[in-house]
Amino acid sequence: MDSNNRRKKILELLIKENNPIKGAIIADKFNVSRQVIVQDIAILRAKGKKIMATPNGYMVIKDNNNFLEKTIVSVHRDDENIEEELNIIVDLGAKVLDVIVEHPVYGEIKGQLMISSRKDVKDFIKNMKENNASTLATLTEGVHIHTIRVPNEEVFSQIKEKLKYKNFLLE
Secondary structure, eight states: OOHHHHHHHHHHHHHHOSSOBOHHHHHHHHTSOHHHHHHHHHHHHHTTOOEEEETTEEEEOOOOTTSEEEEEEEEOSOTHHHHHHHHHHHHTTOEEEEEEEEETTTEEEEEEEEEOSHHHHHHHHHHHHHTTOOOGGGGGTTEEEEEEEESSHHHHHHHHHHHHHTTOBOO
16 A cells, blocks of 8 residues: 555544554554554644554544633642542533643643543543652642643633632632
């Protein structure tokens, strides 16, 4: 299969799938290296395709007009609170799209999360531990921003209320 056909098939695969797909899995499917997939994704992005790299793999960003995207500013200095914070958000029906910190040297640093269930939260926490990785919030004394996708304003208010009760919400 030539590279143009492979890229077309990769895009079709990502559009069809609602969950992220790891680059290694795509590479196996097309019998190429993961690095070839990284290059293919870069070329597809350069052509205007909305493909996002998440900790769980690649996915196409789909327009979701039935939901609202909101931001919350959180703070917690203890990594133990990450799981509780994320579970509050997903338990109320929202999806955590990203985490953003404002670094004094680099400016805005953004990490894609795409967390929408307790399973996603557990997988994220497990991945952080297995890789001995630090959260972006460690760069900013625990202060961070999440972009979340909520079904409506009422759910957004409930999330803010619960986060405020736990002293995670920075207002």
